[in-house]
Amino acid sequence: MEHDDVIIGLEIHCQLNTKSKLFCGCSTDFRDDEPNTHTCPVCLGLPGSMPVVNKKVIEFAMRVAKALNCTVLKECDFSRKNYFYPDLNKAYQITQYDRPLAEWGKLMIEGEDGERDIRITRIHVEEDPGRSVHMGTTDRGKYTLVDYNRAGIPLIEIVTEPDLRSPKEARRFLNKLRATLEYLNVFDSEKEGSLRVDANISLKGSGRVEVKNISSYKGVEKALTFEITRQRNVIRRGQVVARETRHFVEARGVTTSSRSKEEENDYRYFPEPDLMPMQVADWVEGIILPELPDARRERFMQQYGCSLEHARTLTGGLKLAEFYEEVAKTDAGLAATWTADYLLGELNYRDFSIDAMPAEHFKELITLLKADTITDKSGVEILRTILDQVKNGEKPEMPAAIVNRLGLAKTGGDEITGMVREVIAENPQPVADYHAGKGPALNFLVGQVMKKCRGRADPGHLNALLREELDKMQGGA
Amino acid sequence: MSRSLNFSVSDTINAFITTIPEVSYEDGPLSGTTVAIKDNISTRGVETTCASKILKGYIPPYDAHVVTLLKEAGAAIVGKTNMDEFGMGTTTENSAFGPTLNPCDPARVPGGSSGGSAAAVAAGYCDMALGSDTGGSIRCPAAFCGIVGLKPTYGRVSRYGLIAYANSLEQIGPMAKDVTGVSRLFSVIAGHDKRDSTSVDRPYTHTPDPSIKGLKIGLPSEFFGEGVDPKVAESVRNAVNTLERAGAEAVPCSMPSMSHALAAYYVICTSEASSNLARFDGVRYGPGGDLRKSWHEEFSDRRQERFGKEVRRRIILGTFSLAAGYFGRYYQKAQTARQMVRDDFNRLFKDVDLVAGPTMPSIAFRLKEKSDPLQMYLSDILTVPANLAGVPAISVPCAKVDGMPVGLQLIGRHFEDEKVIDAAFAYEQEAA
Amino acid sequence: MVLSEDVRKIAKLADVGVDDGELEEFTSQCSDILTYFEMLDALPQGAGIDRGLVNIFREDEVTESLSQKEALSNAAETEDGYFKAPRVM
Numbered sequence: 002m003e004h005d006d007v008i009i010g011l012e013i014h015c016q017l018n019t020k021s022k023l024f025c026g027c028s029t030d031f032r033d034d035e036p037n038t039h040t041c042p043v044c045l046g047l048p049g050s051m052p053v054v055n056k057k058v059i060e061f062a063m064r065v066a067k068a069l070n071c072t073v074l075k076e077c078d079f080s081r082k083n084y085f086y087p088d089l090n091k092a093y094q095i096t097q098y099d100r101p102l103a104e105w106g107k108l109m110i111e112g113e114d115g116e117r118d119i120r121i122t123r124i125h126v127e128e129d130p131g132r133s134v135h136m137g138t139t140d141r142g143k144y145t146l147v148d149y150n151r152a153g154i155p156l157i158e159i160v161t162e163p164d165l166r167s168p169k170e171a172r173r174f175l176n177k178l179r180a181t182l183e184y185l186n187v188f189d190s191e192k193e194g195s196l197r198v199d200a201n202i203s204l205k206g207s208g209r210v211e212v213k214n215i216s217s218y219k220g221v222e223k224a225l226t227f228e229i230t231r232q233r234n235v236i237r238r239g240q241v242v243a244r245e246t247r248h249f250v251e252a253r254g255v256t257t258s259s260r261s262k263e264e265e266n267d268y269r270y271f272p273e274p275d276l277m278p279m280q281v282a283d284w285v286e287g288i289i290l291p292e293l294p295d296a297r298r299e300r301f302m303q304q305y306g307c308s309l310e311h312a313r314t315l316t317g318g319l320k321l322a323e324f325y326e327e328v329a330k331t332d333a334g335l336a337a338t339w340t341a342d343y344l345l346g347e348l349n350y351r352d353f354s355i356d357a358m359p360a361e362h363f364k365e366l367i368t369l370l371k372a373d374t375i376t377d378k379s380g381v382e383i384l385r386t387i388l389d390q391v392k393n394g395e396k397p398e399m400p401a402a403i404v405n406r407l408g409l410a411k412t413g414g415d416e417i418t419g420m421v422r423e424v425i426a427e428n429p430q431p432v433a434d435y436h437a438g439k440g441p442a443l444n445f446l447v448g449q450v451m452k453k454c455r456g457r458a459d460p461g462h463l464n465a466l467l468r469e470e471l472d473k474m475q476g477g478a
Numbered sequence: 479m480s481r482s483l484n485f486s487v488s489d490t491i492n493a494f495i496t497t498i499p500e501v502s503y504e505d506g507p508l509s510g511t512t513v514a515i516k517d518n519i520s521t522r523g524v525e526t527t528c529a530s531k532i533l534k535g536y537i538p539p540y541d542a543h544v545v546t547l548l549k550e551a552g553a554a555i556v557g558k559t560n561m562d563e564f565g566m567g568t569t570t571e572n573s574a575f576g577p578t579l580n581p582c583d584p585a586r587v588p589g590g591s592s593g594g595s596a597a598a599v600a601a602g603y604c605d606m607a608l609g610s611d612t613g614g615s616i617r618c619p620a621a622f623c624g625i626v627g628l629k630p631t632y633g634r635v636s637r638y639g640l641i642a643y644a645n646s647l648e649q650i651g652p653m654a655k656d657v658t659g660v661s662r663l664f665s666v667i668a669g670h671d672k673r674d675s676t677s678v679d680r681p682y683t684h685t686p687d688p689s690i691k692g693l694k695i696g697l698p699s700e701f702f703g704e705g706v707d708p709k710v711a712e713s714v715r716n717a718v719n720t721l722e723r724a725g726a727e728a729v730p731c732s733m734p735s736m737s738h739a740l741a742a743y744y745v746i747c748t749s750e751a752s753s754n755l756a757r758f759d760g761v762r763y764g765p766g767g768d769l770r771k772s773w774h775e776e777f778s779d780r781r782q783e784r785f786g787k788e789v790r791r792r793i794i795l796g797t798f799s800l801a802a803g804y805f806g807r808y809y810q811k812a813q814t815a816r817q818m819v820r821d822d823f824n825r826l827f828k829d830v831d832l833v834a835g836p837t838m839p840s841i842a843f844r845l846k847e848k849s850d851p852l853q854m855y856l857s858d859i860l861t862v863p864a865n866l867a868g869v870p871a872i873s874v875p876c877a878k879v880d881g882m883p884v885g886l887q888l889i890g891r892h893f894e895d896e897k898v899i900d901a902a903f904a905y906e907q908e909a910a
Numbered sequence: 911m912v913l914s915e916d917v918r919k920i921a922k923l924a925d926v927g928v929d930d931g932e933l934e935e936f937t938s939q940c941s942d943i944l945t946y947f948e949m950l951d952a953l954p955q956g957a958g959i960d961r962g963l964v965n966i967f968r969e970d971e972v973t974e975s976l977s978q979k980e981a982l983s984n985a986a987e988t989e990d991g992y993f994k995a996p997r998v999m
Contacts, residue, residue: 019970026973036991037981041973042540045981046757048533048641049520049542053675057970076964083753083800085925087773087995092756135997144769146992147761149981267923269800271809274645274750276675277963539980633962675966741947752924761995766986773998774925782927790926791936794917795943797924804912804920807955808947814956852942868962 006205007229009171010163011221013178014156015188016129016195017061023128023155024052024095032193036148044153046090051275054079058155059281060288061187062102062126065157068181068290069121071106073282079126079273084266087147088131096127096158098270102281108181109295110173111313113166119174120162129154157187163201168225171200175218176317180294183319190318191354202228207236208244212256215249224249228256297322305333314341320355321345327360331367339367339380347384357391366400376459379409412454421466424449425474435471443467479505485512485556491579491588493598496525497557506552508666512604513548516595517558518565519608519650520639521545528641529573530563532784536763542639543671544608544650551666556604559594563786564755565612565643567591568857569843570619572788577845580623582882586842589619595653596623605654606663610640612648613743614837614861617873620653621837621885624875626660626902627653631893632868633678635664636671642754644747645676647865657874657903661686664895684896686903691725693901694830695888700736701835701860710884713877714836717886717905720876721834724908726901728834731826735818736863742815743862744855745799745808752796755789791851819866827891832901835860837873837885860887870895874902876909911941911948 022029025043042050066073080098106121131152137143159178165171179196182188189195197216202225203209210232215224232242247256292300294316301312301322315325315337329336344358351357366383369375375383383400386407390397404410412420424446425432434442447463482502489497495517503510515521518528520538522545527533541549548555562572570593571577580588581601588597592609596619599607609616611629620627628651635650642648652663661684668682695718702711718728760767760780767780782790799808826833839857848854864871869892873885886905890898914937921928928936975981978991987994 021970021972026968026971027975028972035978037993038978038991039975040981041975042538045762045976047520047538047540047763048526048528048536048757049538049639051638051674053673053968054966055970056967059967081753083756085756085759085774085777087759087761087993087998090757090762092759093753133995133998134992137997143997145773145995145997146989147995148992267801267803269753269797269802269806271749271753271800272958274676275642277961277966280964536984539976539983672968676963678963738949738953741950744943745947745950756924759995760986761993763984764986767996769987769994769996771996773996776996777925778922778927781925782929785926787932790921790928791939793924793926794920794928794936794940797920798912798916798940798944799947801920801923804916805944805947808950810955810958811950811953813959814953815950817956817959818953820959851939852946855943 007166008163008203008205009165009167009225010201011161011165011171011174012199012201013159013175014197015159015182016192017058017155017157017187018189019055019057019061019155021055022153023055023058023126024153027153029154031150034150036150039150040152045149046152052095052273054276054279055155058126059102059279060284062124062157063281063284064185064187064288064290065159065182066103066106066124067285067288068185068293069106069108069124069159071103071121071124073103073285074100075282076100076278076280077102078278079276080270081273082268082270084268086130086133087145088133088152090131090149090152094128094130095273095276097125101125108174108177110170110177112170119164122160122162125158127156127158128152129156168222168229171225172218172222175221177294179218180317180319184291184293184297186291200225202232204229204232204236204242207232208242210242210244211246212249213246213259217251220249220251223254224256227254231256301325305329305337307333307337311337311341314345318355324355324358324360328363328367331364332371335367335370339370343381343384347388351388351392353388353391357388359397362387362397362399369400369404373411375404375409375411376457378456379404379411382407382409409457411459412457417450417454417458417463417466420450420453421463421470424453425470432471432474481510483510483512483554485554487603489603491581491584491597491601492576493559493578493594493601493603494557495527495529495560495575495594498524498555501554501556503554504549504552506550508548508662509552511553511606512556513553513663514557514559514595514598514604514607515545515555516561516592516607516609518561518610518641518643519545520641521555521558524558526558526641528564529561529575530785530789531574532758532760532764532781534765540639543636543673544667545639547666553666559592559598559607561594562591563789564641564751565591565610565615565648566751566788566792568614568618568854569848570594571845572786574786580842582624583842586844586882587622589622589838589842591615592627592653593619596620596625596627599623599625599653599655606659607653608650608663608667609653610648610650611865612644612747613858613865616651616653617837617861617871617885617887618858620873621875621883621887622842624883625653625655626657626872626874627651628660628664628872628895628899629864629870630664630668630895631680631870633676634668634680634682634893634895636674636677638671638673642750644750645754646750647743647747657686657899657906660872661899664899680893682895684899687900688724688904688907690721690901690904693726693832695721695726695728695901696731696826696830696833697728698731698733698736698833698835700733705856705859706836706839707841707879709879710836710838710840713879713884714834714886717876717909718834720908721901721905724904729830731830731833733822733826733863735815735822736859738815739819739863739866740855740859742812742819743858743866744795745812746816748792748796749799749809750796752793752800755785755793788851816866819863823863823867823869831890831897833889835887837861837887841879841882841884864889868892870898872898872902874905876905911945912937
């Protein structure tokens with residue numbers, strides 16, 4: 002999907018994790034509640050109401066600006082962006098226009114050819130509009146329902162330069178950004194709708210297309226991949242790629258032409274007269290950043306001996322990194338492998354977050370593996386059992402209990418040696434084949450022992466054991 | 479202790495949109511004082527219309543900050559007064575509920591946009607009233623009706639709950655029969671409000687003091703020149719002489735920035751208004767409409783039906799002045815002109831303490847006399863500079879011309895509302 | 911200075927209806943007024959005015975919201991706790 006001619010820029014909106022909204026004291030914890038229960042004259046846009054800036058929002062935004070190496074402007078202010086839509090109850094959004102909070106930063110990602118800086122054009126603060134639900138089916142029966150619980154939620158908008166070269170890079174950028182925001186403790190990535198992306202994409206020499214309404218990380222890669230293919234097809238047909246705004250339809254994985262007249266819209270920006278300017282550049286010095294993903298990655302490699310790959314994976318989310326550090330207390334190496342290579346896959350398959358696996362359960366699993374009490378295959382079975390129990394809403398069993406219940410303990414030394422000898426005795430032809438130099442016969446014999454012990458042995462161990470017994474025979478014979 | 483009074487007046491001049499027949503009030507510095515409130519100031523549980531059809535039936539679920547303060551001071555809030563729709567006008571003829579008549583001459587306008595408040599006080603319906611002043615809307619009706627009205631320094635009175643017309647220009651202010659009344663009311667409403675980010679922490683605790691010996695008063699030639707009725711100019715000069723008898727010293731001066739002041743004012747106020755009034759969509763408040771139409775169509779039709787012509791005209795002018803494809807550069811240029819007005823005042827106030835002149839260029843117009851919008855706008859020329867600069871300005875009645883009141887306007891430095899009030903008080907005492 | 915076509919476009923941008931009967935009157939009035947505003951063109955683009963105050967903030971504290979009933983109290987049409995609006999084309 003990457004060619005030299007793909008040019009991608011992103012505009013990312015993230016909800017900041019403050020307790021109250023940007024311009025009023027209404028609670029931001031609205032997701033489980035009835036519509037229009039978290040509003041007041043200010044966020045409802047009632048006549049006569051006035052905004053007052055939540056200091057914590059600016060502090061959070063500045064943390065992000067510092068983490069992304071941006072320059073905070075000496076003085077910035079808010080502006081009105083004027084347009085009409087049911088979910089925008091003042092008919093203007095209070096945002097930042099010509100004097101944003103910060104400009105010109107960068108975020109390093111794993112590019113196609115190694116690590117590369119993606120430039121950040123600007124970071125600014127703005128309010129989220131409300132939420133519209135379009136109802137009705139017949140042409141005359143359609144209407145819109147509006148809930149303003151979300152109106153006034155603080156957003157940070159991060160705009161990149163068109164430095165991304167492929168959908169994969171875009172996804173990596175978003176993942177890195179998300180992890181950084183989590184580490185800064187300003188953002189909760191698990192909240193539905195907390196991150197939205199608009200993408201600008203063009204093929205060199207061709208028109209630029211804006212794709213709006215992307216609300217998942219996977220969606221970004223899908224949308225961009227679809228767009229590149231679509232644009233290449235247009236060019237192949239000898240046509241010109243139209244400069245336009247398109248909508249991403251997640252369910253179908255396609256972008257469609259937007260019927261809105263947004264490109265014609267004149268937003269008539271002017272500075273918000275009800276808010277005073279902000280001079281906050283001197284706060285930057287006092288901001289102490291926590292350990293960020295790259296630094297943590299380095300530390301994991303130093304402190305726990307993780308490989309670069311594992312370290313990258315394990316630092317990809319704050320909760321995941323914290324989980325790893327907890328379970329690494331048992332055995333750092335095993336914990337790394339089992340978290341990164343096994344657990345994550347099982348979680349993804351079930352659409353679970355790391356929260357689904359209790360750390361104590363996982364630690365016991367690692368302990369069992371470390372003591373060689375169970376095989377890897379049994380380990381996976383235990384993982385799946387625990388996660389399925391979580392999925393069914395049951396209290397998950399501890400691994401030792403599962404081992405007992407399902408009889409997963411590794412077959413012990415004498416028992417195994419006995420079975421090896423039985424298999425040798427029961428399979429004279431394969432034994433003879435092995436002695437005749439036919440290597441695959443050994444695999445067959447290993448398989449037979451595994452069948453006998455119902456998988457409760459380590460194949461590598463069996464391989465060695467069989468070889469030993471067979472060679473003894475040879476020697477003895 | 480809670481008490482109540484019955485309020486009923488024969489409102490022959492249409493000063494009120496809503497009256498409250500039984501008013502309860504508490505103890506406090508204004509206990510039992512009857513106060514009327516302009517209908518663009520939010521009153522919880524009481525219809526607030528801005529004299530517009532688009533807010534007919536709107537009942538705010540909250541009180542404006544000044545209303546809370548009035549209630550805490552024991553004031554008896556007797557009703558909501560008529561005004562030009564959304565504050566847009568100089569005569570109170572732009573009301574959806576009919577014009578208010580001037581109690582001094584019912585064939586004439588009371589001024590605007592706080593015409594109902596001024597007329598109610600002038601007619602003796604109530605002791606005091608609150609108005610709002612964006613480009614002269616307190617001072618003009620005070621002058622036309624012969625009462626006292628103050629536009630405070632910008633930021634001294636909270637705008638939380640004032641239904642916005644032009645946020646960077648307007649202030650709520652006190653209106654009463656005399657300077658003492660204005661001062662009493664101002665002391666209740668002035669002060670910081672953390673819900674208004676433009677509010678300053680400057681409470682008013684002053685008692686008017688008529689000793690103005692040595693006070694220097696500047697008389698800009700532009701305030702007495704072309705466009706000002708010579709009889710009005712003469713009465714105001716006489717009033718200034720009265721102040722000199724009380725110990726002040728008057729000197730001539732000039733404000734060249736006046737040439738651009740009115741254009742700057744109208745660009746800024748229409749631009750801010752075009753944005754402020756965009757929220758009136760009939761969805762969350764105001765009379766409902768036809769859900770079967772599409773959003774833009776219904777919105778547009780509803781607003782055509784329920785906004786008066788002047789309001790629509792100003793929304794269109796403001797939209798022109800902000801639109802990138804048209805005159806978007808005007809808003810910023812207007813701010814340049816605005817800074818020039820401020821600089822002029824700062825320069826003058828190095829040598830003088832107050833600037834004086836007529837509040838309005840003429841006496842109250844006859845009803846329907848001013849039909850051309852631009853002609854109407856030009857009559858604001860003497861009042862808008864104080865709004866552009868954010869400085870305090872008061873109108874105090876000083877004479878009669880052809881039987882109608884004339885207002886003397888006194889303008890002071892930022893946060894010297896006390897001095898402005900003192901000078902007005904000195905005039906009142908000396909002229910008595 | 912401006913034509914009726916411009917007034918129509920601007921009225922559309924502002925979602926404010928102007929019917930055919932009014933259009934000519936509005937166009938001539940707006941033209942006159944905008945011509946009056948033209949005097950501002952001679953001035954330089956300013957840096958903006960000194961607002962007087964900076965850094966006016968509030969703390970991140972939750973305060974009481976309106977009840978759903980209060981929030982919806984002035985709406986002409988509601989459904990299941992939502993405001994009801996005409997559909998966007």
